[in-house]
Amino acid sequence: MDHEATAAADARRRIARTDVLLADPRLAEAAARLGRGVVKAAVVAAQRRARAGEIPPDAVAAAAVAALPATASGLRPVLNATGVLLHTNLGRAPLSDAARDAVAVASGATDVELDLETGRRARRGRSVLAALLERVPQAEAAHVVNNGAAALVLAATALAGNREIVIGRGEMVEIGDGFRIPELLAATGARLREVGTTNRTTPDDYAAAVGEDTGFILKVHPSNFRITGFTRGADVAELAGLGVPVVADIGSGLLAHEPLLPDEPDAASMLKAGAHLVTASGDKLLGGPQCGLVLGHGDLVRRLARHPLARALRVDKMTLAALEATVRGPRTPTEEALHADAAARLAQAERLAGRLRDRGLDAAAVPSEAAVGGGGAPGVVLPSAAVSVPDGYAARLRQGTPAVMGRVEDGRCLLDLRAVPPDRDADIAEAVRLAAS
Numbered sequence: 465m466d467h468e469a470t471a472a473a474d475a476r477r478r479i480a481r482t483d484v485l486l487a488d489p490r491l492a493e494a495a496a497r498l499g500r501g502v503v504k505a506a507v508v509a510a511q512r513r514a515r516a517g518e519i520p521p522d523a524v525a526a527a528a529v530a531a532l533p534a535t536a537s538g539l540r541p542v543l544n545a546t547g548v549l550l551h552t553n554l555g556r557a558p559l560s561d562a563a564r565d566a567v568a569v570a571s572g573a574t575d576v577e578l579d580l581e582t583g584r585r586a587r588r589g590r591s592v593l594a595a596l597l598e599r600v601p602q603a604e605a606a607h608v609v610n611n612g613a614a615a616l617v618l619a620a621t622a623l624a625g626n627r628e629i630v631i632g633r634g635e636m637v638e639i640g641d642g643f644r645i646p647e648l649l650a651a652t653g654a655r656l657r658e659v660g661t662t663n664r665t666t667p668d669d670y671a672a673a674v675g676e677d678t679g680f681i682l683k684v685h686p687s688n689f690r691i692t693g694f695t696r697g698a699d700v701a702e703l704a705g706l707g708v709p710v711v712a713d714i715g716s717g718l719l720a721h722e723p724l725l726p727d728e729p730d731a732a733s734m735l736k737a738g739a740h741l742v743t744a745s746g747d748k749l750l751g752g753p754q755c756g757l758v759l760g761h762g763d764l765v766r767r768l769a770r771h772p773l774a775r776a777l778r779v780d781k782m783t784l785a786a787l788e789a790t791v792r793g794p795r796t797p798t799e800e801a802l803h804a805d806a807a808a809r810l811a812q813a814e815r816l817a818g819r820l821r822d823r824g825l826d827a828a829a830v831p832s833e834a835a836v837g838g839g840g841a842p843g844v845v846l847p848s849a850a851v852s853v854p855d856g857y858a859a860r861l862r863q864g865t866p867a868v869m870g871r872v873e874d875g876r877c878l879l880d881l882r883a884v885p886p887d888r889d890a891d892i893a894e895a896v897r898l899a900a901s
């Protein structure tokens with residue numbers, strides 16, 4: 465054995481054993497907090513690095529401590545600097561502080577189905593349902609399920625099992641990741657009765673299709689694409705009098721009209737126009753947790769809520785808590801980002817870029833265009849501002865702590881500030897500094 469190989473073998477022998485390392489007070493404390501498996505994985509990875517000669521044998525414990533995750537979950541926080549407000553891959557809407565606090569409180573034992581006054585069983589989620597009805601007085605009743613797709617499945621099963629759902633051909637939408645609303649509906653056993661054409665569908669098309677076998681008419685908001693040109697659609701108001709329920713899938717979850725997004729349908733307006741039921745997602749423009757909302761006529765909502773399938777689609781106590789805090793609470797981060805002032809964001813980008821240039825880094829403030837994303841407001845451009853840094857930083861920013869997700873455009877990495885809370889400037893600056901080093 466030559467001298468180098470002997471030294472390497474010697475170093476390997478000096479790497480402490482796993483059980484010895486796990487007895488290190490810092491790692492023992494972490495094991496109590498995060499679980500032994502999580503800590504052991506960090507220890508084994510650090511030993512491997514020492515064996516490969518990347519770190520000295522006596523640095524294994526410190527390396528394991530440094531590599532410990534913040535929580536026992538593999539999910540890591542990400543600063544969304546993509547300029548896409550509702551980024552599906554980043555979990556759509558970030559929760560408000562009010563909603564996070566509510567989740568933390570509800571995560572223990574909680575009175576979700578108990579009346580503490582009488583000591584008797586109470587209606588699950590009664591306070592969030594009340595909150596929804598306060599915000600949407602046009603609805604007689606509300607029900608919450610696991611997501612927007614679940615709301616549609618429940619409506620199709622409870623109101624159109626083995627019967628027909630009348631739907632316009634221009635509204636046969638793919639939501640994303642290969643999931644298609646027509647296929648989802650067909651999977652429930654309901655039959656689709658397609659009417660009209662891709663670009664033009666009239667109220668008469670619907671009227672001609674409605675009959676004995678109709679469960680309901682479904683209006684689906686084309687939330688992630690636009691058809692323009694020679695087009696005609698039928699409004700909810702034009703269909704409400706055909707003698708069958710009209711279900712409006714609005715997607716985005718806006719409870720009331722949002723002037724910044726004039727073409728985006730909302731629950732209150734749809735019900736006012738005569739829709740019998742509205743279905744929507746909780747984690748799009750509503751800015752809450754993943755869930756599906758059903759709002760509308762009391763008898764129809766009750767049919768859905770009492771259907772056996774409802775039990776399989778019900779949400780947990782933490783979702784109920786987050787949803788109520790979203791509905792009752794202050795502006796959500798999504799609303800803040802939507803209403804952000806572009807000029808203020810540009811000033812913020814200039815301050816940030818200036819700070820980075822002061823450290824000798826290649827950074828510039830540039831105007832940028834943000835989007836709602838996540839199946840909402842297609843084609844709407846939200847003026848924004850970004851900090852432009854070399855595109856080589858993108859991967860290191862993604863893998864930093866916290867992870868920062870920007871977008872690469874024309875050979876630069878743009879950190880768009882529209883969806884970044886203003887109080888996270890220092891984190892962005894620090895992340896860029898680390899990515900550059």
Ligand SMILES: *Cc1c(COP(=O)(O)O)cnc(C)c1O
Binds near residue numbers: 714715745839
């Ligand atoms: C997003 C969307 C859905 C699906 O909602 P999920 O909460 O993702 O299940 C259904 N319909 C429309 C119109 C949508 O935009």
